């Protein structure tokens with residue numbers, strides 16, 4: 001890369017920033033003007049707020065693309081018809097295409113494209129042109145900037161005059177020190193990644209790739225690409241990005257905003273049930289059972305169990321006497337209610353109606369039987385009167401509610417986990433030990449992550465509680481009536497306090513007062529809350545939201561029950577699923593994509609594979625590959641894109657010294673990667689012990705929380721403990737070994753685990 005001095009590109013880049021400033025100023029001026037508008041009707045106010053929100057978003061977008069606004073230039077083989085006689089490669093003439101984060105047109109006169117959005121078809125050659133297939137490109141130039149200054153350029157010529165530099169821009173990008181937050185890769189997306197980002201497939205696209213192949217980066221860029229190409233639809237329906245834990249979501253949280261995209265909700269699966277926070281930890285075995293597909297049937301059975309029929313005739317006080325709820329009448333009412341095919345809470349009214357019919361019929365038969373022929377002496381009207389009387393009897397209604405109660409998902413699940421009898425009835429297919437894992441004998445203490453998909457399942461089967469909904473509607477109506485009364489009061493005061501000039505009917509009497517312009521209803525409406533939330537904000541608060549596209553990262557970790565939640569959130573089944581089966585750590589996680597997806601979409605999904613590792617230097621990749629061979633000898637390891645000439649090390653210490661030594665060595669590593677990030681990865685409880693000793697700036701994580709993250713230097717402590725720590729311990733070790741971008745050390749007690757022998761780890765004394 002040539003650096004230093006002033007680059008010819010500076011002129012155009014300066015023009016681009018000038019244009020960006022101009023667009024920002026325009027957006028702000030329009031926003032100010034819109035906000036200053038007054039005297040609008042209710043409709044006008046709503047429209048004003050929508051326009052203001054849109055303009056604020058536009059202003060925010062223009063701010064977000066400040067860094068690295070332009071990062072590339074393509075000089076095409078055939079200059080465009082407008083190019084002037086001096087349109088040489090450095091002249092910045094019209095034949096050049098400037099590639100950047102957003103598209104911008106020249107504001108003056110002809111509206112020529114000044115900058116092409118990286119997602120536009122015209123930008124594609126920047127990512128896919130090769131010496132063999134130049135795609136009409138004569139030269140590709142990577143432009144590096146710092147602030148608004150061009151600090152370096154790197155060229156690849158495709159006209160045979162010079163050897164292309166190939167991956168130099170990429171190598172510069174992947175060797176940079178890490179900041180602890182993931183960066184976008186928009187300037188250096190590689191051809192195999194570009195194919196995934198721009199894939200036209202509308203259904204489920206699975207991106208399988210080893211660690212460091214850019215799956216996360218590619219998935220996020222694909223989200224940005226889809227928001228660009230399907231803006232109309234996705235702006236309304238929003239895109240959901242699912243990650244394994246909040247630390248990971250924080251790590252990736254800046255990528256999409258830096259690409260100017262905010263229409264995306266980042267969430268873990270357990271954050272997808274608004275109003276419930278999963279804050280209770282539970283053993284992995286319990287989570288595994290709760291994540292099984294069979295739990296869908298358990299929840300369905302638990303709901304059915306709550307639709308009861310009395311075992312014996314049940315006498316209920318009625319009008320000073322007693323009315324009997326006969327099992328056969330109740331059984332028939334239950335059967336009819338179930339047949340209605342409604343969710344439990346909605347079907348309650350069917351049950352109640354049919355039960356009252358049955359009870360009225362039974363009562364009529366008893367009281368009105370003709371002694372001569374056994375027929376009924378009662379008319380239909382009599383029957384209806386009896387039914388109405390029963391329906392007005394609180395004791396009868398209470399009894400029917402007990403047989404078919406209104407239920408919330410929380411109530412259903414809390415009752416299920418606290419009752420061995422209920423659990424045995426709903427989950428006969430589980431063993432006694434498995435059921436014991438589910439029981440919470442001490443009562444309800446909150447929700448775990450694995451409970452959330454079960455609550456979601458229950459919510460689907462229960463539906464909304466109609467009584468509660470009616471209550472909420474009535475409360476809303478009462479609120480509105482109150483607003484109306486207040487508005488009327490305000491108008492009365494305004495009328496009462498109008499000027500005496502108006503009373504005097506002189507010229508001033510023509511002045512319009514507030515009471516002339518609005519009536520109470522309109523005034524109340526004006527004060528009613530208008531929903532200004534963006535699609536993402538509304539989606540986050542709505543359990544039943546249907547997202548236009550869902551990106552699932554670290555998808556191998558999700559349980560079958562979690563997959564059901566995601567499928568419900570995406571009825572269109574437009575998904576990008578990225579992960580690596582070899583990294584599956586959760587007991588309930590995926591062993592194959594086929595098994596995960598077949599229950600939902602059969603064979604209607606396609607796969608793409610990423611094969612190049614951008615994170616690990618070859619020396620560290622060799623260590624990880626050794627472990628991968630033990631996990632699955634048939635699996636191909638991704639090819640490392642670079643070597644570092646720094647050998648990964650291992651050292652043995654006495655068991656009692658492990659925690660302190662790991663912390664000390666991590667401190668030493670920190671000095672070797674100035675400005676970079678360092679982590680100790682260790683199984684619990686060792687990780688907690690290391691945390692106590694770890695110097696500032698060193699993160700300490702267990703393998704689970706290290707998923708998807710990366711650090712400049714990593715010390716893996718107690719590899720044997722990691723392997724022994726879970727049924728998929730080798731996968732966990734593989735995850736740990738594949739986190740560093742520059743340096744790896746392995747600290748162990750006793751001998752190295754077999755999978756690490758002969759992998760190139762160099763012994764050292766510590």
Ligand SMILES: Nc1ncnc2c1ncn2[C@@H]1O[C@H](COP(=O)(O)OP(=O)(O)OP(=O)(O)O)[C@@H](O)[C@H]1O
Pocket residue numbers: 170173174183184185188189190193209210211212213214215216217218580583614615707708709710738
């Ligand atoms: N084309 C690229 N240009 C520059 N950097 C890249 C490119 N592709 C990937 N990277 C970098 O490589 C690193 C690994 O990428 P990423 O985290 O997306 O990989 P991954 O496949 O999701 O890994 P894992 O399976 O371990 O979570 C990141 O720092 C990312 O920015």
